[in-house]
Amino acid sequence: xxxxLKKGILDMLVLAQIDSVDRYGFELVERIxxxxxxxxxxxxxxxxxxxxxxxxxxxLRESDQGAPRKYYRITKAGRRYLEDARVAWGEIxxxxxxxxxxxxxxx
Amino acid sequence: xxxxxxxxxxxxxxxxxxxxxxxxVREDLAELYDGLLERGLDDDGxxxxxxxxxxxxxxxxxxxxxDRTERSPSAASGARLxxxxxxxxxxxxxxxxxxxxVWFGLAILMxxxxxxxxxxxxxxxxxxFGYEPFVATFAVSDASVTTGVLVSVSxxxxxxxxxxxxxxxxxxxxxxxxxxxxxxxxxxxxxxAHQPGRFSVWLNRWAAVLHVFAGAFALAIVAAATYPVLPSxxxxxxxxxxxxxxxxxxxxxxVDATRNRVSLVSNAxxxxxxVTANLRAEMELTFAQLFALEGRVAEGSATIxxxxxxxxxxxxNPFPELVVVIPVDVVVPIHxxxxxxxxxxxxxxxxxxxxxxxx
Numbered sequence: 165x166x167x168x169l170k171k172g173i174l175d176m177l178v179l180a181q182i183d184s185v186d187r188y189g190f191e192l193v194e195r196i197x198x199x200x201x202x203x204x205x206x207x208x209x210x211x212x213x214x215x216x217x218x219x220x221x222x223x224l225r226e227s228d229q230g231a232p233r234k235y236y237r238i239t240k241a242g243r244r245y246l247e248d249a250r251v252a253w254g255e256i257x258x259x260x261x262x263x264x265x266x267x268x269x270x271x
Numbered sequence: 272x273x274x275x276x277x278x279x280x281x282x283x284x285x286x287x288x289x290x291x292x293x294x295x296v297r298e299d300l301a302e303l304y305d306g307l308l309e310r311g312l313d314d315d316g317x318x319x320x321x322x323x324x325x326x327x328x329x330x331x332x333x334x335x336x337x338d339r340t341e342r343s344p345s346a347a348s349g350a351r352l353x354x355x356x357x358x359x360x361x362x363x364x365x366x367x368x369x370x371x372x373v374w375f376g377l378a379i380l381m382x383x384x385x386x387x388x389x390x391x392x393x394x395x396x397x398x399x400f401g402y403e404p405f406v407a408t409f410a411v412s413d414a415s416v417t418t419g420v421l422v423s424v425s426x427x428x429x430x431x432x433x434x435x436x437x438x439x440x441x442x443x444x445x446x447x448x449x450x451x452x453x454x455x456x457x458x459x460x461x462x463x464a465h466q467p468g469r470f471s472v473w474l475n476r477w478a479a480v481l482h483v484f485a486g487a488f489a490l491a492i493v494a495a496a497t498y499p500v501l502p503s504x505x506x507x508x509x510x511x512x513x514x515x516x517x518x519x520x521x522x523x524x525x526v527d528a529t530r531n532r533v534s535l536v537s538n539a540x541x542x543x544x545x546v547t548a549n550l551r552a553e554m555e556l557t558f559a560q561l562f563a564l565e566g567r568v569a570e571g572s573a574t575i576x577x578x579x580x581x582x583x584x585x586x587x588n589p590f591p592e593l594v595v596v597i598p599v600d601v602v603v604p605i606h607x608x609x610x611x612x613x614x615x616x617x618x619x620x621x622x623x624x625x626x627x628x629x630x
Contacts, residue, residue, distance in 0.1 A: 204320055209334035211329075212292070
């Protein structure tokens with residue numbers, strides 16, 4: 165998949181992963197890279213940007229496997245952003261599908 | 272390159288971030304590094320997955336640039352706001368406007384303070400060189416009046432800020448209405464396409480009217496707050512001829528202009544009798560009236576206002592040095608202690624000249 169296209173939707177994917185449960189950075193990397201092929205290094209700058217934009221907050225939680233982990237929690241603003249993004253994504257997806265199918269039929 | 276060296280180099284290269292952010296990034300990457308190590312990769316493998324130092328740094332640099340672009344005002348109306356609702360946009364617009372407004376108000380306030388300080392310095396220098404400007408009475412001799420000037424400047428700043436807030440509010444509303452109408456333009460008949468413009472003109476016209484009113488209001492506040500007040504203090508009464516004064520003669524007149532009150536102090540038992548007089552509004556109160564209130568009649572033609580104005584016309588500030596001499600026989604001569612030795616009283620009538628003595 166085109167890298168720029170993936171980056172465009174990555175905000176939404178990250179926020180969707182923490183919509184119902186808080187997760188730590190590497191956990192997000194693993195979950196997303198399971199479905200979308202993407203370089204691991206792209207997630208962390210994105211998380212920093214989401215935090216700067218106050219769409220997520222962070223807190224430390226003790227871990228059984230070593231140092232405390234930084235967990236990410238979605239904020240109200242983040243949830244609103246995610247809702248808008250879902251709607252927009254649905255519209256884009258439907259529009260693109262319709263155009264692609266229309267093109268296929270004409271051929 | 273081992274884990275530590277790799278993370279150190281990245282942290283060092285992230286010069287566009289502050290120290291705390293760099294530490295955060297290091298922690299994040301350490302977590303990622305350790306996570307990949309747990310998958311069984313070695314250092315080379317992990318660094319291959321994460322990317323070279325330059326790639327990682329570039330990733331953060333691009334992210335920062337993107338962040339800055341999205342935060343810029345031009346982008347506010349662009350793609351990012353596309354995700355937001357109309358209310359969200361309004362709130363954001365207000366946030367920006369109010370922020371600017373606060374700065375503007377503070378700037379005006381600071382300017383007012385600066386001008387007041389400059390005025391005080393000018394007055395002090397003029398006074399030091401023997402000139403006593405009119406404002407010296409307010410800026411130097413009475414600290415409370417200086418405070419009053421500061422307060423009035425602050426009030427004026429607030430009034431101006433309120434005015435600008437009103438104007439900006441109207442602009443924001445007009446902009447939102449225009450935007451909404453523009454977005455609905457396909458549903459509006461072509462001849463109505465100019466409607467937003469007319470609406471905007473209407474809003475601007477009323478904004479200008481309100482602007483004038485608010486400006487007048489601000490000026491009125493400043494005028495009221497800086498209206499010259501008479502200085503307070505005690506003005507000793509020097510008795511020139513004691514023959515007719517009895518034990519209940521008045522020893523002092525205490526003028527408290529800030530409380531609009533005149534006190535006559537008895538010479539005998541130092542008891543004080545207060546006579547309320549609105550010195551600001553009724554400065555025509557004559558000394559004769561003043562003494563009549565006390566139950567004794569004395570002649571005198573000078574009013575407090577005329578005393579003050581005459582003093583100014585002689586180039587002195589009479590009140591701080593004013594000594595009123597009360598002979599109880601015929602007239603109320605005026606005795607003025609002046610710093611200047613060149614006071615010209617030739618412009619006064621012979622009667623006034625006879626009444627005035629200068630030390």
